[in-house]
Amino acid sequence: MSKFVFTSESVSEGHPDKVCDAISDAILDNLLEQDSESHVACETLATTGTVIVSGEIRSKGTVDVEKV
Numbered sequence: 001m002s003k004f005v006f007t008s009e010s011v012s013e014g015h016p017d018k019v020c021d022a023i024s025d026a027i028l029d030n031l032l033e034q035d036s037e038s039h040v041a042c043e044t045l046a047t048t049g050t051v052i053v054s055g056e057i058r059s060k061g062t063v064d065v066e067k068v
Contacts (some may be wrong), residue, residue: 038059
């Protein structure tokens with residue numbers, strides 16, 4: 001019999017991880033709509049009153065991060 005450890009994380013709607021994922025996904029989707037060859041490594045970080053979008057983007061498209 002094998003021994004293994006199973007771990008899992010679950011967060012509810014409105015959790016900062018979910019909000020950050022939604023922002024990063026929206027930026028990716030926006031750029032891919034404009035340029036299907038876009039390369040996006042986008043991270044979003046959030047704390048009370050502050051959101052930071054960081055990473056690398058190579059695309060012919062443009063995105064207004066504040067509108068996303």
